[in-house]
Amino acid sequence: MSNITNQTLSEIINNIKSKKLSSQEVTKAFIERSEKSKKLNVYVTENFTSAINQAKKFDEKPNYELKLPGIPIAVKDLFCTNGVKTTAGSKILNNFIPNYESTVTQNIWDQGGILLGKLNCDEFAMGSSNETSFFGNVQNPIGENLVPGGSSGGSSSAVAANLTPVTIGTDTGGSIRQPASFTGTVGLKPTYGSCSRYGIVAFASSLDQAGPMSKNVKDAAILLEVISSFDQKDSTSIDFKRNKYSEELTTKIKGKKIGIPKEYRVEGMSEEIENLWKKGIEHAKECGAEVIDISLPYTNYALPTYYIVAPAEASSNLARYDGVKYGFRSPGKNLIDMYEKTRSEGFGEEVKRRIMIGTYVLSSGYYDAYYLKAQKVRQLIKKDFDDAYKKVDAILTPSTPSSAFKIGEKKDDPVSMYLNDIFTVPVNLAGLPAISIPAGLDKQGYPLGLQIIGKPFDEQNILNIAYSMEEKINFKNKILDWWI
Amino acid sequence: MSKVEKFLIKRGNNQYEVVIGLEVHAQVNSKSKLFSSSSTKFGAEPNTQVSLVDAAFPGMLPVINEFCIKQAIKTGIGLKAKINKRSIFDRKNYFYADLPQGYQISQYKYPIVGEGTVILDMPYGQKKVGIERLHLEQDAGKSIHDMDPKNTLVDLNRSGVALMEIVSKPDLTSPEEVNVYIKKVRSIMRYLGTCDGNMQEGSLRADVNVSVKRIGESKLGTRCEIKNVNSIKFMQMAITSEANRQVDLIEEGKQIDQETRLFDTKKNETRSMRSKEDAHDYRYFPDPDLLPLEITDDFIQKIKTEIPELPDEKKSRFIEKFNLSSYEANILVSDLDTSKYFETVIENSDVKLSSNWITGELFALLNEKNLEISQSPISSKNLSKLINLIKDGTISGKIAKTVFEIMADGDKNPVDIIEEKGLKQQSDPKELEKFIEKVINENQDKVKEYKSGKEKLFGFFVGQVMQASRGKANPQLVNEILKKKLK
Amino acid sequence: MTIDLKTVKHISKLARISVDEEKANKLTSDLNSIFDFIEKLNELKTENVEPLTSIAETTLRFREDEIKSENIREEILKNSPDENKDFFVVPKVVE
């Protein structure tokens, strides 16, 4: 069968279940294409040999009851994988091999998934362009020298370039949705507490969530169903009734109320984005949804709030990288010297910048002015959504304020880089689920995404809305294999 | 309250008083750690009780131990303190070799237990010491500096063990009060079974805050914190030495820096622990890996039903019910094992005699052999038998002491000892009369003197009779019969 | 407000990240532009707002007091930069 790698996850699953394809054939096809795609630099660690062995094992004793029967999947290198190097895109973890497995990846292997490799990402997931990775830039398959978004840039690029059927990323301020938007793929950030954080290298604990990235909405639903689980090992994991997201997926969204927040019409927003959004609204109406104007008054304060909360938590979460237990160590005259050199040489510039911001906002005399203030504003932002959800079932916004930009274009201007996440960050602050779906191309032929934000635990609803809009939008990505 | 004896430091005409506050770190007697499932057992090989969570591996998350929460609440109830139904775990951020996370999970603004009180029995009366708070936190690992000439070695077995930090108000005024306070707090926790209080094993340590001020002044002086002192004796030494150091500085017109100090037990002095340029800033903030700890009334009520009688209540009961003196009762309740021993003995024996024998002979014996009451060579059962033998007149108090000595060598049944050695008290009046007549006959001159008014001689006759009976005569009966015979 | 070079050096000490003069200067200007943008929060009055400590709307779940992990010393020390089979090793600390 030709063109295995073009198939969607659900197609591949069906082909394996109906024995038209073996797990080995599928695995080999993705490996072959990956081998030809080194230029994209999506892999930090390839697990190809082991993947083929596992595929063989699956084929010898296939279990078609599983949700991911013999499916090879590459994952963001932020998930700890037993016996496979896990770097978080950082020099400081360059040689780290965990002997444990993250709950989310374990859920995938338990359903028959096979680890294809570990995907490049921004260092400790801090970035919006994958340019902060110790392992170099990732190329966007859409066009040469274009960023794939970040921090799950290796993941978005790998899915868009057909190097893995689906993947998982993590999203702290938009790290799944923004790269999905930049590559014309689907990315879903679940409700905080839906996917276990156990075994995921932490960036900002109160914001981090793992989620699926895929070519279409249905695949995202299949993967979400696998990775979302209640986990005793994560105190913030929530025990709620999880849907069978893929089975319950429907385009019947008639009468659903979709809110359009006026505050997302930000200053200087391009006409293209504006038009995309308008078109999205039209599509929602065509699907039978009722569109309602709403207000989320504190939207403009989300980004400053995020840039206090996330670095504060990160500064503390990253204190464990001190050269003592694992990872990189730079020898020092004494303990403090060792710490300072290890952390100075082991972390990249953006990570250090954020540790500095976080250390500062928590330091004596500044805590109230910054951290406490941010926690209060976060409350207000959450309340915005609580109020809105009294009137609507979901909210529709653009995913990003622009399409993918050139590598190096924003690298030296942290604030303009941070503005990339302006539409995605409020969702993390409020702990809500949101999905980005490709909705059109700009003049340059670069994809643009729309974001559907849901109520807590209402993943099914945003999947359904996305599913029916996807049908209407009928997006076609333009991937020309320029790197091969 | 009777007069308060102050601990004063004198320099010429100036007198200074000392103000002390204590942060006691008490290890919760849980099987597993506060946020991980590894063992807390003492004395294991280095780094053999370390989980991925304890060593802060990437992606590892804390999950709280319910037992530790219950023990903290229990202790709070024992300290007559307010239990906070909502508390929050914070991160205290600093770098150290034995702190793998780079932060300690502790409670800062919202501890699980609020204000309480501990009552101290001092020679000058009762003293109330305020408790500021009790919070739960993780212990750190251990840095070993003297095993490798070039390096410091780190053992994380203790990393993550649950501690209750009990913070007193600065109400203590002397090393002696500190001694009594620590013992009282330990006793309360041992009654509750929340901490074994073993200072040798590090289950109980304290940070001591010391400041001095001129006598009568109300404003507190600058305090210094002496970290991690692990014996009461060292605490007392550290306080005396630190207070004197501060007084010397004041007398020299110098300033006292608020700082953390270490007590050097060999030199008997405190010294500054961290250089000033390295001033710490712990950057506390709520741990985002943990949610607020919320406890229901039901949860607290259930724990209340599990609270045993505590030292203060037991003491009152002993005084009221058994008519013991406050002094005696205090000794008997101050240690859980002593009170248990006492209560077992008095199940079948006279209370007053039991109290005397335990606080007298038994304590002397334990002291001499350097044993805890739980290691007593004489079981409560056998001591109870001995006391009954005294009470019913089978043996005299004097013989009992001989029997007690024999019992101390192997916890023998006193009934058997008396049988074997023929030590039974002679209480048959006919037999006693024989001894008495013999003594009267042999001492006719003394009888005359006695009858002519030298009544002091009565004791002489008693002694002679006792001697003649080789100590076995029932002294009370001897008294009675002698009195009649000598009329 | 502005963050000066001295503050940047102090924070880098707290964060245990050594910075040379050039980096410190660059960080000072980066942090100032970031904080310019963060200062927007000062527009808001928040005296009566309860800070949000946790976004997950549940309370802490308890674990039973059971020993579940055994001795994994070898695995724990395997990734350690200094090879020692019993301990983690750091440069000598003088207290």
Ligand SMILES: [Mg+2]
């Ligand atoms: Mg302390």
Ligand SMILES: [Zn+2]
């Ligand atoms: Zn403490």
